[in-house]
Amino acid sequence: MIIKTLRKKRGWSQDHLATLSGLSLRTIQRVEAGHAASMETINSLSSVFETDITKLTEEIDVIDKDAEAWKEAPLWVRMGVWGIRKRSAVLRWELACFVIGFLGLVGMYFHPFLLIFLVFWGSAYWYAVSIRWIDSKKLWL
Template identity: 50%
Template sequence: MIVKKLREKKQWSQEQLSILSGISIRTIQRIESGNRASLESLKSLAAVFETDIETLQKEIIVIDKNTEEWKAKPWWLRFNLVGIRKRSELVFIENFCIVSALFNWLIGTFSEPKFLHFAPVLFICAYLCTWLIRKADKYKVW
């Protein structure tokens, strides 16, 4: 995904990057969609972008909330991502809600029935986190 960001920053098409790097367009498409790249492909891309291989292997996951691009996102998306800087934070919240819901459901079923009331709420929270992650991915927030 960082390859796509670097390519777009230089305003290159995939075809231009293919010519400059000597990598096929299909390989570039696979790398940009999140598939692993070979060491040779990483070396070629690092040379073209004048960076190191480690930089290419990292994912850009931090939201820069000071840009005009961020301000152009829908208000409801920006509102729901208040306090969230990284995709991994939202994934953590989602997983926490799922585990908590399962725990409450199990405890409520076998021990304390009052815990059963929390399970549906936590499952709904997990679903909303999943939905928000999907929408943020669609709007290319990360």
């Protein structure tokens, strides 16, 4: 759920959100931690954020590339995921590069030209490090 992101964008504390929504602070903490929320809780939060219920219940794993924290990310990280916003897409590229690189490693024993595919193994490593860096800075929404 994206409750924490919506709350932080408005500059609210968890306690303030609990007061506005009529929910307990513990309920807000549980929802932000990813625990299941009842329909009453979701309805209350959707009215406070003035948004549709489906927006609150969908999982979002996108980089907010307009955020100040993203603009301060190192160039090698920004280049690693250039043009890609979703974490799942970056993970697929990482896996694809790893597989192609591995096939190049195996294939070079049959034809030396296939050694060029080892570049993809380096790309897979770059994606892996970039993903872990973004995870550590919590830049995914």
